[in-house]
Structures are given as C-alpha cells and as structure tokens.
Amino acid sequence: MKAIIFGANGQDGQYLTLLLLKEKIQVIRISRSGDFLKTAITSYDEVTALIQKEQPDFIFHLAANSTTRHDALFENHNTIATGTLNILEAVKEFSQHTKVFISGSGLQFLNKGNPIKETDLFAANDAYSISRIQSVYAARYFRSLGIKVYVGYFFNHDSLLRTERHVTKMVSETVKRIAAGSNEKLKIGDMSVVKEWSYAGDIVKGIWLLVNQDKIFEANIGSGIGYSIKEWIEVCFKLVSLNMNENVEIRNDFVSSYKKLISDNSVIKSLGYQLEVSFSSLAKMMMH
Secondary structure, rough: EEEEEEOOOHHHHHHHHHHHHHOOOOEEEOOOOOOOEEOOOOOHHHHHHHHHHOOOOEEEOOOOOOOOOOHHHOOOHHHHHHHHHHHHHHHHHHHHEEEEEEEEEEHOOOOOOOOOOOOEEOOOOHHHHHHHHHHHHHHHOOOOOOEEEEEEEEEEEEEOOOOOOHHHHHHHHHHHHHHOOOOOOOOEOOOOEEOEEEEHHHHHHHHHHHOOOOOOEEEEEEEOOOHHHHHHHHHHHOOOOOHHHHHHHHOOOOOOOOOEOOOOHHHHHHHHOOOOHHHHHHHHHOOO
C-alpha cells in the first residue's frame, strides 16, 4: 500500500510517517521545507501529476501554517483551501479508489465554552478558520460525488517536535533554562485558559483509525480533557523542583481568543480510540 503526506515535515506529518512505516506502507513525503519531495500543493497541475502517477491508497493533507495571524490569510488559503480542492479534484479525475484525509481544527467552531461537537456550527473566528471551513465544505461536496474523504478536527496536541511559538514548548524550554541557571522569568499571558494537552503521537493514531473504516467521515481527534495553562506551568516547574510563583511574570498585553477549547471526543472513541500519553506523561516527555 502507498500513502502521500502533504506537510510531512510538520509535527503531525513526522509522527504519521512513523506510524505508516510501522504499518508497512510506502510513504511519499511532500513538504516545502526539509529534504522532501517539493510538489506544490497550491498547483493543480503538480498535484494531479503526482496523484496520477502514484495512485496512492491514502492521501493525508496536513500542510498549513498553524497560526491564526491575519498576515497568513493568503498563505493558508492557498495551502489549506486551494490545496484541498487540488487534491480532491485530482482524486476524482484520476484515482477514485484513494481515501483522503483533510485536517480540521477545533478553532473553526462556534465556541461557547462547552465541549465542541462535530455537529456544532462553524464560525469564522480568524483568518485560519476561514480556510479550514472552506476545506470541510469542499470535502463534503466531493464526498457527495463518491470520494471517500475524511475530516479530523484537531485540538491542542504537542510533542518535542513543537517550536517555541507554541505555549507548551515555550513553557517547557523556558523552565529548563531557568533550572539550568538562567536569570530569566517565564513571561506568560492569561494562565486561566483551558485547552487539551494531547500527545501528537496519539493524535495520528486517531487519524489512522478514522481512515480505516467507512461509517464515520468527520470526527474530533482529541482527549476531551482540559487543563489550564497554569496547570501546565505548575507541573513543569514541579518536575525541576522550582517554585512557579518566583519565576513567572504575567504579560497583560496578550489575551487569548478563547477561554476554553475542549472537544467532545465521543465519536472517535466509538471507533475504539484511546490515548496512551497522559497530561503528566507529556510534561515529563517535554521536560526531559
């Protein structure tokens, strides 16, 4: 069997590659960075040529600039929304047996502070969400044409592969530097924000579970368990035996776009999905 991963050099792409190789699947890795094939997901001609040639059993569209910043509006529109259309049209025309996975986000839903369901209304909360919403509607349209296209809505998930622009890695790396003797303070905004803290390796197992059945085509992939940023900071400092209160400086110039972002993961759990890495285990992984 053969799979194509767009966005193979990202956190999820790297963990998914390891999972697929373990399953004895040939993986064709596409990324604009790193030593990977450079097929441009924004080019219909290039995407079509690749799919027509390779006839993959699976395509995973994970490519994106994972930021909600407005200045990434066109970049993410081209990569996420146009990229989705390019893949789905090429599959429809040249490789209809291929199963396609499109990544979505918990950020694209109307968030009232309750666990978010797949059936909840979408809301264009930011520039990133616009592209995600467009991709889901494209997936639903092509599904009506007979293409097996799946959408997995991701909630916060992390690993050692994260960069420090993600709060999980920023906190763990800063705490490690302080423990090593740095005089810096951990500068953080609203610590009361609650979100999921899943392990990326567990999330890709949910992707694989979803695309290997034909009854459910859209599912949240997450833990359904929320912890505050403060709790993450506390556990990281505790792991190096330091007092959090003596090493944290509050930033009043940063306000989160949400107070709570948690999934209702009952749909994916109905397929047998289980997470193996807990909140505390993820903290130990990131700290050591």
